Amino acid sequence: MSGATHPMVRFHNLHKSYGRVEVLKGIDLEVAPGQVVALIGRSGSGKSTALRCVNGLERFQAGELHVCGHDLAAEKVDLRKLRQDVGIVFQSYNLFPHLTVEQNVTLAPRKVKGVGSAEARELAREVLAQVGLSDKVQSYPEELSGGQQQRVAIARSLAMHPRLMLFDEVTSALDPELTGEVLRAIERLASNGMTMMLVTHEMAFARSVADQVVFMHQGRVWETGPGDMLLDPQTAELRQFVGNGL
Amino acid sequence: MLGLTVQQIAYIFQGAGWTIVLSLLGFVGGTIFGLPLALARSARARWLRVISSGLVQFIQGVPLPVIMFVVYFGISIGGFEVPALVAAGLAMTLYAGAYLGEIWKGCIQAVPKTQWEAAECLALTKPQRFVHVILPQALRIAIPPTVGFLVQIVKNTSYAVVINFFDLTYSAKVINNSTFKPFTVFTIAALIYFAICFPMSVMARRFERKLHRN
Ligand SMILES: Nc1ncnc2c1ncn2[C@@H]1O[C@H](COP(=O)(O)OP(=O)(O)OP(=O)(O)O)[C@@H](O)[C@H]1O
Ligand SMILES: [Mg+2]
Numbered sequence: 001m002s003g004a005t006h007p008m009v010r011f012h013n014l015h016k017s018y019g020r021v022e023v024l025k026g027i028d029l030e031v032a033p034g035q036v037v038a039l040i041g042r043s044g045s046g047k048s049t050a051l052r053c054v055n056g057l058e059r060f061q062a063g064e065l066h067v068c069g070h071d072l073a074a075e076k077v078d079l080r081k082l083r084q085d086v087g088i089v090f091q092s093y094n095l096f097p098h099l100t101v102e103q104n105v106t107l108a109p110r111k112v113k114g115v116g117s118a119e120a121r122e123l124a125r126e127v128l129a130q131v132g133l134s135d136k137v138q139s140y141p142e143e144l145s146g147g148q149q150q151r152v153a154i155a156r157s158l159a160m161h162p163r164l165m166l167f168d169e170v171t172s173a174l175d176p177e178l179t180g181e182v183l184r185a186i187e188r189l190a191s192n193g194m195t196m197m198l199v200t201h202e203m204a205f206a207r208s209v210a211d212q213v214v215f216m217h218q219g220r221v222w223e224t225g226p227g228d229m230l231l232d233p234q235t236a237e238l239r240q241f242v243g244n245g246l
Numbered sequence: 247m248l249g250l251t252v253q254q255i256a257y258i259f260q261g262a263g264w265t266i267v268l269s270l271l272g273f274v275g276g277t278i279f280g281l282p283l284a285l286a287r288s289a290r291a292r293w294l295r296v297i298s299s300g301l302v303q304f305i306q307g308v309p310l311p312v313i314m315f316v317v318y319f320g321i322s323i324g325g326f327e328v329p330a331l332v333a334a335g336l337a338m339t340l341y342a343g344a345y346l347g348e349i350w351k352g353c354i355q356a357v358p359k360t361q362w363e364a365a366e367c368l369a370l371t372k373p374q375r376f377v378h379v380i381l382p383q384a385l386r387i388a389i390p391p392t393v394g395f396l397v398q399i400v401k402n403t404s405y406a407v408v409i410n411f412f413d414l415t416y417s418a419k420v421i422n423n424s425t426f427k428p429f430t431v432f433t434i435a436a437l438i439y440f441a442i443c444f445p446m447s448v449m450a451r452r453f454e455r456k457l458h459r460n
Contacts, residue, residue: 055367083369094364098382107378108368160368 007066008033008164008195009054014063016049023049024060025219031164031197031212036190038206038227039199041216042241047199050216051166054197055086068163084112087157088166091173093149095141101128101152102137105159112160127155131185147178151185158189165189167198183209203230203242215241248430254421255434261417262438264331268403268413269442271335273396276342283347288354298347305344311405313337318409334406342399349395353388354380390457393450397443404439414438 009031016024024046031037039047052058054067056079065072068085096104105127106120115123128134131151141149150170157165167186171179183205190196190209200206206213207227215223215238223229223238233239248255286298305313317340318333357380365375404415418435422428 057363057367080369080371083367088367090360090364092360094360096361096364096379098386108370111374111378112369156368
């Protein structure tokens with residue numbers, strides 16, 4: 001990616017602590033528009049925390065973070081504006097169990113953006129088609145498999161037409177045979193030019209889909225590079241990490 | 247019939263009618279009082295939680311007949327003559343509100359935190375998160391214990407007899423005083439209470455089972 005375009009996400013020396021424990025110890029990271037960045041690393045290395053900072057779920061103590069033109073270090077951040085630009089999907093799908101798939105997907109567009117009901121239905125059709133679930137519009141979440149639920153969660157985020165998508169280990173709760181369908185949906189999004197940051201333990205997937213892989217270790221960006229860096233680690237820590245991963 | 251005149255039996259049933267009226271007052275009043283109490287109990291602001299929990303603790307720590315007395319005589323000290331129905335209704339409101347508030351607080355908190363977070367991440371405002379995401383789920387959880395508590399409300403309206411409120415217990419007592427057939431009279435009263443409460447218990451259990459199936 002060229003440096004000429006404005007980055008969509010820019011961390012600069014970001015520090016974040018929970019109480020006295022410093023979890024992020026000076027993160028520097030840029031995500032260009034259209035880029036796919038995969039965050040990998042050991043449990044507890046700060047991947048989720050970094051991701052949650054990007055959409056304002058966590059505040060940080062020092063440093064800078066700019067996301068889609070929002071300055072998250074500012075005294076007052078309009079989090080609702082930020083979240084219209086940034087979608088997030090979690091390991092636990094967190095669908096709304098009392099609503100149908102269509103209602104799950106259209107709730108936020110209707111309430112936040114005032115989209116009318118006919119238009120909302122069209123929108124649901126469009127985003128559910130993107131994740132290959134056009135036939136599940138009227139189902140309730142409990143009637144779907146884990147993989148289907150996770151794809152609905154992705155569609156629900158997409159319905160807000162975000163500029164940036166965040167994925168936090170979205171396949172970790174799934175059986176291996178359901179993982180593929182979710183990964184394929186993400187791949188399709190990537191090839192359509194969506195900017196995304198994803199935390200994953202699927203090394204092969206990280207290598208194939210990511211423009212940039214970020215290896216986090218002990219709250220720092222330890223090593224970063226294109227997907228193929230996983231084949232030729234420069235640090236002992238990454239070598240050890242992929243040694244039991246790839 | 248059973249050694250009682252039709253008029254006497256009709257009189258007992260008349261009392262039952264007022265038992266139902268007082269129960270409804272207790273439930274409606276308890277809802278109006280209990281819902282904000284449930285919200286205050288699960289609010290983020292500390293002072294709201296402290297005040298509301300103090301209130302709940304206090305009401306739950308006082309026997310219902312004593313609440314009846316306090317409300318009834320408390321109002322008359324203020325120089326107001328109020329019918330026993332108003333005093334009993336107010337006392338039932340306090341009592342039911344304190345318990346319903348606790349029940350509903352539990353139901354709101356039983357909705358996973360991740361549901362709040364998911365709604366927040368979709369840019370919904372706080373009231374929108376509560377109304378469209380949390381409340382519908384909490385309501386479903388709340389139906390069985392709420393219907394179950396209705397039974398408690400109906401039974402406990404009988405304490406209004408201490409302030410001479412004319413309900414089923416009171417009318418049975420009056421008929422007993424004039425017929426001296428306590429076993430017959432109070433058995434009839436018991437059967438009427440049971441006939442009101444039993445369908446509600448069945449309903450509560452049915453809701454519960456339905457909820458578990460989903
Ligand atoms: N709410 C919290 N309060 C206190 N400490 C926390 C909190 N959330 C995370 N931490 C700590 O911060 C560190 C980083 O956690 P984080 O969840 O970002 O790691 P991760 O890289 O996502 O790990 P995993 O692969 O297990 O998801 C961990 O040591 C964790 O214990
Ligand atoms: Mg994590």
